[in-house]
Amino acid sequence: MPPFSMPDNAPDPRVEKPRVLFVGGAMKSGSTLLGALLGQFPGFFNVGELGRFWVEAASGEGRCGCGQSLDACAFWAGVAADCRTQGVDIARMSERVYELDETRRLGRVLTRRFRADVRSGWDELAAATRVLYASAWQRSAARYLVDVSKLPTHLLLLKEPPPLEILLLHLVRDGRAVAYSWERTRQKRTGGRGAGSVRGHRWAGSDVFVWALQNFMIERLGRGLSGRALLRYEDLAAAPRASLVKALETLGIDPGEGGVDAGSLRLEPTHSIAGSPQVRFAQSGTAVVPDDAWRRELGTARRRAWTLLAWPALKRYGYRI
Ligand SMILES: [Zn+2]
16 A cells, blocks of 8 residues: 555545554664554554654644655645544643653553543543544554554553554563663654653663563553564564564464565655654665664673663563573
């Protein structure tokens, strides 16, 4: 299915509930790449971090992976129009989602108290999220919407009734690589309130801890979903097609003949929101080189310290200690 051919369609009158392939996990795990690869399989439509739509759209600075601003991209302009028609205030949802993304709330996400504290805002955001996903899914005319929103808070939102059909692809990357990535780069959000607030500000040890916590919560929240599969970034990088096919089959999806080639990490543009700009705005056919600089550049002392901190989770996901 060509990603750039549908846009100004009115919403498809399909009445089934949206089918979402949700990529969950910790930040800096390679989810933008995973979304871009999944989006190349027939019947899959990669929307990127759909949970960030409100922030990207409200800021007026968000850009789609097709290269256009969200206002100019016919796909997202249509989605925004659907939301407004159904009474959703995009700017207010941007505020709500910013509150949710605060890292300090992470430990409370699974508690009843968390939802009680943010109940009114939570309900409104959950209802708007329904409208957003239904619109994107209908306009995509795809079998599956690929959403790489990742974070536990967003998965929790999607689990609010009425249910979507959610398949969880849990992406895990070695926590030491994630912490190193935080240390090396500073994440800058594209505009909106809180721009740049989620950055590599923490002590690396706390990055390791947040990594383990986010993965733990994704596992917990995955219970009861229509399907779950685990995919390690390192396996994806080593054998792209084989690892993706295996993950999709675990989810009960027949990947068919199309999609990425056996050893290919080549990118194709999709109508995706947020995430790594190097991946999203790469020219068609650009090959990604997997990033494992931490193995060479992290000194022995820190490597040992981080390994100790990440030990239980590393072991759980089959990493060599
Ligand atoms: Zn676009």
